[in-house]
Amino acid sequence: MKTVNGSFIRELLRQPACVIGLLIMLMVCLAAIAAPWLFPGDPWRMVAAPNLPPLSPGYIFGTDVLGRDVAAGIVHGARVSLLIGCVATLVAVLVGTVLGAFAGYYGGRIDDVIMRFTEIFQTIPSFLLALLLVAIFSPSVYSIVLAIAIVSWPSVTRLVRAEFMSIRTRDYVKAAIVGGQSGTRIVFSQILPNTLSPIVVISSLMVATAILLESAISFLGLGDRNMVSWGFMIGAGRTMIRQNWWLSAIPGMAIFLTVLALNFIGDGFNRALNPRTARKRKVARLIAAMEKGTS
């Protein structure tokens, strides 16, 4: 990994979509970090006359029916969206990777047990399950993170399992077995580093899905009451959509841009990390394939 870092970043910057994605995400992150300084105090506070349209002096995104600043809501909402998106993804990736790794490496009975368990979660409609979990545990940031993590780990497990199944047949894994290394050591130090690229790619896409899920949960009014979130803002503005369209459209735009940016970044990572699509390595591969007669 270390030796390819330079070329990896160059490969990322070569893709315009990925650069745009990275810029958007940088702005969202900066906004989230700087929220307490940009808009000090509680974003729920009523600060101005109600229903100010966007671009009003002092209130760039206007205000809602109670005179709350929409811009403050967007910036503080970015914190909630990113926090929930990242933490839920982290939990899901950790759980999914460990389960997938053991299922893929050991196969047989262990694989059967883990995969049947995974399938239970895959057969239940994930959004309904998430809603149900939030409702049962009473809405809070923690329950939302947990619910999103629970519905998203199965896809990671399947991906990691497939990677492990293919890599465990490589000769260097056999060499490690013959060299007397233990199963756990082979899983974590021999195979896992070689599966990182697809895991990184799926993680960036999962953050996007998690943000959407969180918005949907908040839209339905099951979000954390103490924190302003983009989904909640859309939900709250929905009744006024004909008079005050910006109340729904602006947080909607925020979600759209963030999710789009994450998808761009995910695609960019995929191209840069995956030797099949990395431009520079492609040529060498083509020639090698031709010589091996598989072109």
Added chain:
Amino acid sequence: MSHLLEIRNLTVALPDDSDRRNAVENLSLQVDRGETVCVVGESGSGKSVTAHAVMQLLPRHALTISSGEILLEGVNLLELDTEAMRQYRGARLAMVFQEPMTALNPVMTVGDQIEETLLAHGQRDGRISRAKVLELLADMHLPDPQTLQHCYPFELSGGQRQRVVIAMAMIMQPGLLIADEPTTALDVTTQAQILKLIDSLKRRLGIGILFITHDFGVVADIADRVAVMQDGRVVEFGACNDVLRHPQHPYTKKLIAAVPKLSTRNGLVLTQTQRQAEPLLRIYKLSKSYKGRRAGLLSRTSVVSALNEVSLDIADGETVGLLGESGSGKTTLGQCVVRLLDSDSGSIVFAGQSIEKLKGSALHRLRPQIQMIFQDPYSSLNPRHKVGRIITENAILHGVKRNEANQRMLEVLQLVGLDATATERYPHEFSGGQRQRIGIARALVLQPRLIVADEPVSALDVSVQKQVLALLLDIRRKLGLSMLFITHDLRVASQVCDRIAIMHKGKIVECNTAEEIYRSPEHAYTRTLIDAMPGRQRAPDVQAQAVPEQQSDGTRSQGVWSQTVPAHAGDKFCEHGQVSPPNFKIAT
């Protein structure tokens, strides 16, 4: 008369950031009707690119023809538009690919696939084309064409598939056949048959053949003229016999010298006492079968027997070759010995200890004593680990202190001919041959008594192959290791092995010294193998030589064995009391 195919000053450019400017540089060669022109070279020499350039199958954007002409019967193929070129392909020039499994469409019957070419060239009458397909299948000496045409590729053997691919190429009776390593993926016996078939096509139909290969044995069997390629250039082009017997260019000389010859040097002959002594490894009636997939819910699982009561002894310091075709069970046997696979029945006794059922810490203690060298140097090293870690990791896990492991690593690196600076680099920075050396170093650093080498040189170019074989010989001479050497190549086996065991369908059918096996093969299968060895029929220089080879540096000569205790590395290895140079008598 004009040539059938004439390539004039062909240059194929590589993209800007490649390690050299052109894949093929200023290449000129001619193929006439009724002759086979072989293009020989090592990997990366541009021989496949040349073949693909003639067919205009080069990957667009990546490789572009920057100058030159390719004339087929006087027509410059490079000036044809896409549609005109499409009409030429298949009808006037056709291609046979290396891997028959990927060259055939797995979801179409072979009859339909061959017919497709006729359809593409305007044959609309189904009855005529069917008749043609059947005639051609019979022509390719395929059994029962009537039934075979309805088979899917997976139902055929590798050799049959390659015959179908050739049939596909020949159906429009093209004047030029391009064969890109058509026998490399096949077993030796199948290879011999396919070469014979291609040669008979040339004689009967008077077609010209452009044959790409890396094997001088194949060249000797089939070529009328030879072009030797190095780094995209033709360094020598001439009649087959001239090139093989009197190579002019140093590179050609080097390649021909590197072709493994059947060596009948006298191996280690055991004295009576040693014969009675306990062998280091005794495999007794070992069986192993694989369970197939169940066809249906109620049907029983099919069982494929990979090893069928195999027995084999390896003495201390002896190298035994395990020779067989793909599917003969030789790799399975090797993996059972290193305990990558569990055997079903029978026993493996190593140094007096029965190891076939060992588990847990007992198995962990055994591991360092039996090490393995792998075939593919590109998949046997973890791409994310530095070489230093790859070599020392296992030793440290077995309780060797870090300092001592590093010390051992330096000694082993010196032994395999690598620089100490290698330790700080990643595997992708090394060539195939160097990677194989790293793999050997990884095995040696554990100070094993037995090494199982699974086709250690078959993925390497001939010149590298020669170096690695010399290294293996050198190592066993210095360290007195035992080795189980798995290979499909009798010539390679004869260079390193004291005895050779021939495996066929899960059984060892014959086991003897290389010389005995070559002079008086007992089993019918052994005779087939020897007859199929490429390069036997012509060109005595490349032909398998039945005369005892000159003792070269690597091979053992009189007396060397008794003085083998090496000055440096060996001492360290003997210190531990496990390995001592055996005091065998050398028969001369």
